[in-house]
Amino acid sequence: MDNDPQTPxxxxxxxxxxxxSTPYVSTTSSQTTLFASLAFAVxxxxxxxxxxxxxxxxxxxxLLVGPCDAGKTAILSTLVYKQxxxxxxxxxxxxxxIALGPPNSQKxxxxxxxxxxxxxxxxxxxxxxxxxxxxxxxxASTVSRxxxxxAEHLHRVLQALTSLPPSQQPPSLLILAHKxxxxxxxxxxxxxxxxxxxxxxxxxxxxxxxxxxxxVGGVGMEGLxxxxxxxxxxxxxxxxxxxxxxxxxxDWEGGEVGFVGSYVRVGRVxxxxxxxxxxxxxxxxxxxxxxxxxxLA
Amino acid sequence: xxxxxxxxxxxxxxxxxRSFTPAASHLATSPASPVNSLIREALIEGRTTEEKFEKDGxxxxxxxxxxxxxxxxxxxxxxxxxxxxxxxxxxLKTLFVKLFEPLLATFVASLHALSSGKLSISSGxxxxxxxxxxxxxALESWDNVFNKLLRSFEEKAAQERKSRxxxxxxxxxxxxxxxxxxxxxxxxxxxxxxxxxxxxxISRNVQALKNRLRGRGGKRLGRGSGRPESVHGSYSLxxxxxDTPSKSKRxxxxxxxxxxxESAPTESDMAALDFSSDKPSANxxxxxxxxxxxxxxxxxxxxxxxxxxxxxxxxxxxxxGGNDSTDDVISRALNTSNSKSTPxxxxxxxxxxxxLFARLTGSKxxxxxxxxxxxxxxxxxxxxxxxxxxxxxxxxxxxxxxLVGKKIGGLQTINAAVRLALSxxxxxxxxxxxxxxxxxxxxxxxxxxxxxTQQRLPYSITFVGVNGVGKSTNLSKVAFWLIQNxxxxxxxxxxxxxxxxxxxxxxxxRNLSMLGMNGAADSKGRVELFERGYGKDAAGIARxxxxxxxxxxxxxxxxxxxxxxxxxEPLMRALAKLVAVNNPDKILFVGEALVGNEAVDxxxxxxxxLRDFSSASGGAGKGRGIxxxxxxxxxTVDDKVGAxxxxxxxxxxxxxxxxxxxxxxxxxxxxxxxxxxAILSD
Numbered sequence: 001m002d003n004d005p006q007t008p009x010x011x012x013x014x015x016x017x018x019x020x021s022t023p024y025v026s027t028t029s030s031q032t033t034l035f036a037s038l039a040f041a042v043x044x045x046x047x048x049x050x051x052x053x054x055x056x057x058x059x060x061x062x063l064l065v066g067p068c069d070a071g072k073t074a075i076l077s078t079l080v081y082k083q084x085x086x087x088x089x090x091x092x093x094x095x096x097x098i099a100l101g102p103p104n105s106q107k108x109x110x111x112x113x114x115x116x117x118x119x120x121x122x123x124x125x126x127x128x129x130x131x132x133x134x135x136x137x138x139x140a141s142t143v144s145r146x147x148x149x150x151a152e153h154l155h156r157v158l159q160a161l162t163s164l165p166p167s168q169q170p171p172s173l174l175i176l177a178h179k180x181x182x183x184x185x186x187x188x189x190x191x192x193x194x195x196x197x198x199x200x201x202x203x204x205x206x207x208x209x210x211x212x213x214x215x216v217g218g219v220g221m222e223g224l225x226x227x228x229x230x231x232x233x234x235x236x237x238x239x240x241x242x243x244x245x246x247x248x249x250x251d252w253e254g255g256e257v258g259f260v261g262s263y264v265r266v267g268r269v270x271x272x273x274x275x276x277x278x279x280x281x282x283x284x285x286x287x288x289x290x291x292x293x294x295x296l297a
Numbered sequence: 298x299x300x301x302x303x304x305x306x307x308x309x310x311x312x313x314x315r316s317f318t319p320a321a322s323h324l325a326t327s328p329a330s331p332v333n334s335l336i337r338e339a340l341i342e343g344r345t346t347e348e349k350f351e352k353d354g355x356x357x358x359x360x361x362x363x364x365x366x367x368x369x370x371x372x373x374x375x376x377x378x379x380x381x382x383x384x385x386x387x388x389l390k391t392l393f394v395k396l397f398e399p400l401l402a403t404f405v406a407s408l409h410a411l412s413s414g415k416l417s418i419s420s421g422x423x424x425x426x427x428x429x430x431x432x433x434x435a436l437e438s439w440d441n442v443f444n445k446l447l448r449s450f451e452e453k454a455a456q457e458r459k460s461r462x463x464x465x466x467x468x469x470x471x472x473x474x475x476x477x478x479x480x481x482x483x484x485x486x487x488x489x490x491x492x493x494x495x496x497x498x499i500s501r502n503v504q505a506l507k508n509r510l511r512g513r514g515g516k517r518l519g520r521g522s523g524r525p526e527s528v529h530g531s532y533s534l535x536x537x538x539x540d541t542p543s544k545s546k547r548x549x550x551x552x553x554x555x556x557x558x559e560s561a562p563t564e565s566d567m568a569a570l571d572f573s574s575d576k577p578s579a580n581x582x583x584x585x586x587x588x589x590x591x592x593x594x595x596x597x598x599x600x601x602x603x604x605x606x607x608x609x610x611x612x613x614x615x616x617x618g619g620n621d622s623t624d625d626v627i628s629r630a631l632n633t634s635n636s637k638s639t640p641x642x643x644x645x646x647x648x649x650x651x652x653l654f655a656r657l658t659g660s661k662x663x664x665x666x667x668x669x670x671x672x673x674x675x676x677x678x679x680x681x682x683x684x685x686x687x688x689x690x691x692x693x694x695x696x697x698x699x700l701v702g703k704k705i706g707g708l709q710t711i712n713a714a715v716r717l718a719l720s721x722x723x724x725x726x727x728x729x730x731x732x733x734x735x736x737x738x739x740x741x742x743x744x745x746x747x748x749x750t751q752q753r754l755p756y757s758i759t760f761v762g763v764n765g766v767g768k769s770t771n772l773s774k775v776a777f778w779l780i781q782n783x784x785x786x787x788x789x790x791x792x793x794x795x796x797x798x799x800x801x802x803x804x805x806x807r808n809l810s811m812l813g814m815n816g817a818a819d820s821k822g823r824v825e826l827f828e829r830g831y832g833k834d835a836a837g838i839a840r841x842x843x844x845x846x847x848x849x850x851x852x853x854x855x856x857x858x859x860x861x862x863x864x865x866e867p868l869m870r871a872l873a874k875l876v877a878v879n880n881p882d883k884i885l886f887v888g889e890a891l892v893g894n895e896a897v898d899x900x901x902x903x904x905x906x907l908r909d910f911s912s913a914s915g916g917a918g919k920g921r922g923i924x925x926x927x928x929x930x931x932x933t934v935d936d937k938v939g940a941x942x943x944x945x946x947x948x949x950x951x952x953x954x955x956x957x958x959x960x961x962x963x964x965x966x967x968x969x970x971x972x973x974x975a976i977l978s979d
Contacts, residue, residue: 077310083431086314088303088305088311088336089332089337091308091341092308093308094309094310094408095410118730119729149732152732210740210741214734221778221954221964222965
């Protein structure tokens with residue numbers, strides 16, 4: 001919510017230095033050239049401004065958010081390069097354009113992968129204005145261990161989504177139970193993806209319920225500065241449900257929450273990489289996600 | 298020697314990596330890998346200026362290429378003193394960028410596609426869309442280059458070490474008793490050289506050392522099969538057939554040595570002593586053959602042996618191993634990069650006009666010289682805002698490191714670029730990495746299920762700090778806030794030193810219990826003071842307080858401690874004992890916003906002392922450090938809020954609360970954006 005006031009400034013802030021450029025270029029030329037170039041700059045500025053406006057309105061970005069080691073960058077690399085590259089903790093945001101649907105189709109979507117480290121994860125707010133969808137990636141194999149941390153992250157995302165200005169159509173939210181292949185399915189009837197989804201949903205609902213309960217009746221502390229009330233008020237906002245005290249994703253007032261399971265396999269051994277069989281294997285795990293993205297576009 | 302080496306994009310995609318030991322390769326794929334720890338605990342925290350990062354017995358060094366957004370990381374065992382790692386990193390950097398620049402540029406561009414209209418068309422990979430990029434194939438030549446480069450560095454290092462040890466060897470000869478070769482096998486190289494008896498053994502040890510070094514470098518290629526044989530070959534007992542030629546040589550050499558005494562060995566001496574180069578002596582050949590078997594597969598054995606003949610000694614790029622084209626590539630790339638630095642400087646001196654055009658076309662590359670004055674200004678500015686000098690230095694240096702080599706587009710001035718980077722960096726440092734929601738963690742602890750036999754422990758918070766920063770005052774503010782949230786609070790008066798400390802808390806408790814809560818006229822019974830007078834052991838009082846709270850169903854225990862100087866060791870030990878005995882849920886360091894350079898010293902020493910002494914004294918709270926900070930007297934500093942930055946930078950822990958005034962309600966939560974703005978404002 002802190003970044004919200006800044007985003008509208010951004011398009012305006014970048015073009016402003018533009019007029020300064022004209023004196024540099026045309027100090028030696030006559031006055032008419034100066035005038036013409038000024039006019040040209042103004043027109044250019046308007047165009048740039050309009051283009052930015054339009055693109056930000058349309059919102060064509062899919063944000064990949066989620067805690068560290070969930071597999072966001074691996075998903076991105078699988079989507080973009082059709083092969084799963086080994087990854088480590090990201091230092092900065094990645095943003096790529098991928099084609100959706102059948103080959104040669106013109107449908108494209110911008111995928112933004114935001115690092116999950118607590119110190120930089122709030123960067124996702126900068127991209128929310130152009131977001132069409134937010135995919136919250138959870139490592140299904142470790143979620144039972146670090147449920148509270150994951151829930152805290154998800155809470156911030158939910159909070160940011162609910163506090164978007166009403167003029168913007170809220171992006172759809174998908175919770176991706178990733179690394180479902182690492183879960184050992186005990187019963188043969190349920191496949192591992194369904195198991196992963198169930199586990200992630202149960203744990204997150206439980207943790208979010210806890211968070212919600214701790215806010216109820218609590219007197220929050222004011223933040224520094226004037227905008228303090230907005231921040232604290234927003235804490236509870238993100239978790240409002242239509243029915244009852246608890247938290248259920250299906251009752252969440254912020255909109256519908258989708259659940260999809262997925263996995264990718266990083267080609268760890270060099271020989272496998274050369275064979276190319278890894279590529280096909282890696283793709284299959286993301287089919288459900290691709291389908292979901294396809295429906296969006 | 299090395300354990301792991303990787304080349305990756307800052308966005309997290311690993312372009313190339315290699316582990317040299319099974320343990321390292323296993324570790325590298327786990328979230329706890331040295332590279333991941335480096336990024337999480339050093340790079341994201343803004344600690345990029347430090348020389349190296351140490352974690353779990355690994356030392357990690359790194360370097361950036363900012364315009365291509367690459368990180369080069371090398372990890373090795375911390376106990377090894379590898380001198381060549383810096384050079385290796387520099388060479389890797391130049392070579393990799395040189396060899397794969399177009400490819401890398403398209404790769405990076407593909408990760409920065411902002412316009413959703415079209416797919417970026419690649420050129421470096423040959424394919425049209427990113428789908429068809431084959432990273433393994435594109436980078437396959439790099440493996441070879443890397444091998445050569447690494448080997449050359451390792452050999453050079455080994456040679457240097459040997460030449461350092463050489464003059465010492467003859468002196469040790471007389472007084473050092475003979476040690477059986479079997480014991481030598483696993484001692485460090487430096488020791489094995491000093492424990493020698495005569496030339497023969499020197500030569501053998503040198504050979505063995507070399508084999509070992511080489512064996513380690515090529516461990517990846519399967520050292521298991523060749524190793525036992527090579528050990529046998531090089532350590533074979535005197536009297537075996539292979540030793541006969543060198544025995545005769547020894548006689549001659551010892552004579553000559555006596556003649557020259559302590560003076561430096563002659564050229565011929567060195568040549569005679571140097572068994573490392575491939576002399577056609579039986580011993581050397583034998584060992585070498587086995588060594589090479591360990592290094593390469595059988596198919597390429599023949600050419601390798603030939604190659605090996607050239608590789609020994611001061612191996613230079615382009616000279617050795619003429620039949621391999623990778624050497625040429627390496628030497629060419631390194632040479633051009635060396636010569637390139639001069640033209641780059643000359644274009645820089647072309648004048649303001651050139652740089653102006655460069656900037657207009659958006660290709661102005663930031664250099665260290667460009668940044669220096671701006672960074673200096675920023676540093677002064679930070680210090681004016683009461684940021685500790687040390688921290689200001691480090692932060693600015695880190696910002697500079699992240700900017701060198703970057704292109705600044707359009708008409709963005711250097712100043713603006715630095716400012717933006719600094720603002721990002723400050724936000725990153727100040728943003729907490731652990732939850733600061735105290736209420737939630739209290740509730741979580743209180744509601745967590747317990748075995749029925751166990752009684753619920755209260756949530757305990759210890760306040761520590763130097764004298765007169767406002768520990769007691771802010772403790773009472775926190776108590777007020779907790780009471781307002783419906784929790785029962787016990788205040789433990791563990792300041793048994795300063796006169797009036799207990800009375801001060803008693804007054805606070807009286808006040809707090811008279812203040813209403815949620816409509817109730819007063820909050821009697823919600824807050825109590827636990828005191829045992831003065832001069833007692835604080836740790837004992839705290840323990841009693843916690844057990845009292847447990848029995849009387851209190852939710853939170855706030856432990857007030859006596860203020861102490863961070864250099865006063867007896868007092869710090871006492872504090873550490875309190876922490877170790879009671880293992881509080883949170884240890885809050887209370888510091889005043891007025892503090893300047895002192896902040897660094899206070900926090901490091903408190904943190905250090907708590908960790909060291911509490912781990913020494915055992916108990917449940919072993920090795921605990923500071924969990925968070927409470928910054929007081931915030932209202933007195935206006936916008937000179939640099940202390941907040943200093944404190945968070947030093948510990949990496951969040952500022953939980955900020956004290957802003959004299960009444961119980963004057964406690965605030967830190968807003969990062971607010972602080973960043975205050976620090977950057979003029």
